[in-house]
Amino acid sequence: MAKKKPDYKNEGLLLPPVIPDIKDWPIANLLRKNKAFVEEVEKESLVQLMKTCEREKISLQQLIEKAMYLERIRIADDPWKIDPPDETKFWSKIKKALVENEQFQEDPEAFKQKNAELAHSIVDRYASEISSSFKPSTYHFAKRFLPFFFSSLLNASAGSNIRSAIYHRIGLQEKVHLKGEIDALRSLSEKGTIILVPTHISNVDSILVGWGLHALGLPAFIYGAGLNLFNSKLVGYFMGRLGAYKVDRRKKNAMYRATLDTYSTLAITHNVHSLFFPGGTRSRTGTIEKRLKLGLLGTAMEAQRRNLLMEGSGKKIFVVPLVMSYHFVLEAKTLISEHLKRTGQDKYYIIHDEFASYRKFLMFVWKALGKTSEITLNFGKPMDLFGNFVDQEGRSFDAGGKELNIREYFMSEGEMREDVQRDEQYTRMLGEKIVERFHAENHVFSSHLVAFVAFEMLKKRYSRFDLYALLRLPQDDRVIPLRQYMETLERVLDRLRVMRDHEKVMMADHLENDPMDILRHGIKNLGLYHTKRPLTFQKGGDLISDNMNLLYYYHNRLEGYGLEKYI
């Protein structure tokens, strides 16, 4: 073995770092002046709130009252461990101050001033809560610790002992495949600001994305993490210091939204790469996201407009979709059963699931990185915010290959114009484009395919049943004859290949095998983690599902491609 390797490999990197010194990373630059940045966020949030008032023709006082009303309901109905103990007191104070301010109504200027002060104190509270606490030292520690942690597990799980682990050094990179437009991503990270938008199916996603970006030599990305994850002190400690800022999905009031959006917008204008999970939460059903939350994407649009207004210094913003494929998902069982239970109901937050159990988590990592399984992170083709593809230099091109200037999207009659409604529509279109790219950049795995075919065959057989009846099929009725199954599988495979040739989807290398091998591979991987197997061979060789909910869940991954026609 050659002993002399470039030293970046010792830090768990596959490629040399784009910016060698952590202190020079945009995120470190920004958060070194964290106090000044939070103040900037507060100031700008207030400006935005004033604009909201103007646009929606309401007073600042009304805005505060509405926020207060919603916050008091939240505090009463949905308290979390992480909530600061003085919340009730804070809002009581606001209430009192609002009443006191009434006396200034005679003097509109003073009245406005008083309410602005009040708004400032609320925004101040929000901005401090949201703010990230990135620490280079924690990052240093984590990047050394995590790969070691994973690779220890990995090697133990691959059946080797610690000693062989040290000799063979099986790395995370051998189980987690980083694919796609990696060169472009690295190059664009220097030319402009990256918005990475991954599919979201498991909390394991964030860990893997974090590792993936690190391994590719990219600086840390800032990302919004659900406040509920900070309920765990240990997780919260690391996440904050690795670049996470806090997003509280319970807070829906306009003042919180404005602060959160401003935080994100300004971080992007400071050239900090960002990570958004545009689906909002993990996909409950196992499908690839079809509807995106546009709020944070909108902040990228606003940041782009502002950057273009800055003469010379404003950077271009690039969107990179990232599709993650797993054979099986840590939280699958909880997610799908919660989904089925609550279909039709408004919303819910899962606080306790497999991710919260360290034992389950370790078990998952063990299995996922074991001998047969694999995970793919596919970095998709980079685009500008208008859905045009960009090259490695960051130049945008139209469908005919002609270069275009994105500044012109903000222009009318020869000048840049501010138009919130226009930009909202651009954001909505970007969302549609990302959904389209998610489907095109998705690597189909054997497990997804075999589950899809099996479930759709049963669905066709019992076409008069609704979903719930189908999921409760008696054991005997879930048997699928092997021959019939193989014929269908081959039809769907053929169709997938045609779609792949038209760049509508991607296929894992193992799908090049013989169909029978694909079936075995799929069944084996589906069954690795779950005790009740979504799909398995019966004694005579026919197929049967021991867990219809999970079969449905894994089948959903291939929904939306129109493959049902080939069943």
Added chain:
Amino acid sequence: MKNTSKYQAGVIGAGSFGIAMANIMAENGKILLLARREEIADKIRTTGHHKRQDVHPNIEVITSTEAFAAQCELIFPIVPSASFRGMLDDLAPFLHPYHRLVHATKGLVINIPKDQQLEKLESLQADQVMTMSRLILQETVVRRIGCIAGPNLASEIAEGQPAATVIASPFEEVIREGTAVMRSSRFRVHASPDLLGIELAGVLKNIMAISAGILHGLGYGDNTMALLITRGIAEMIRLARIFGADARTFLGLAGIGDLVATCSSPHSRNFTVGFRLAKGESLDDIIADMEEVAEGVKTTFIARALANSHKVSAPITQAMARILQGEMEIQRAVRLLMEFPFTEDVEFI
């Protein structure tokens, strides 16, 4: 400079509707008209007259697509469905992100394997079908897109009769500008944010226009026509919902308004197809002596395949498709439709 134009808008297409719309716009300012052929441009320049209409002096005609795109930011392509794609291919290389496009074309583009025939198509998914705005989105850099639709018979507009149109776009900016350009004392402009719904209303109405032609050809009167219009709008809404369009859009000018106008006017090509079918001519003969294809024929087959795939009840469309294919006699189709078990009168709101 690339885009400080003296023209408030540009119109593509010197057909009768293109000229009629350009004339309306010209009352508000300078308009650039893009004609495909030099002799037409010459004729308009020298005679000030084309397609039985006087051409407003505020209209300037050119034939260079490049020069046209460089001088107009707000562009109205007003071309027949069959020429739309070709027009777009010519225009796309000269378009910039600052352009705004408002089209007036009522047709659908489908994405099916080459060996499949439209008339034989049994199933079709919504994502295989594109309206013109989706096509613009896919083929060009332009994002700010809109359309106009409504009961706009070119001949009546040319005579200066009072009329109205709907401009639809998700972009308020496009609606604002489009309205400012078109509005006049004889032309009202209504707004809608539902671009897809308005496009589909214009497209699906053509199926009903063929049916109306048939009923007229059979000599049926107003009771029957009212029946067609009300059942027709319900069917159009069910079909449009496949694409996620909003039912309310169909109760407006571009939906029920356009449907009433089309079903009572003998001028449209689609109506003529139905009328002549009822008089016993074959579809091939009818198509052979029409200058342009009646878009409704194609739309009927597309709508039938969509209805099949998405399990949507569309008895009128199904009957029209079978008549157009020569699979069913007209009288029998009418009888079947009369016996079809419609239950509720208004089930779509």
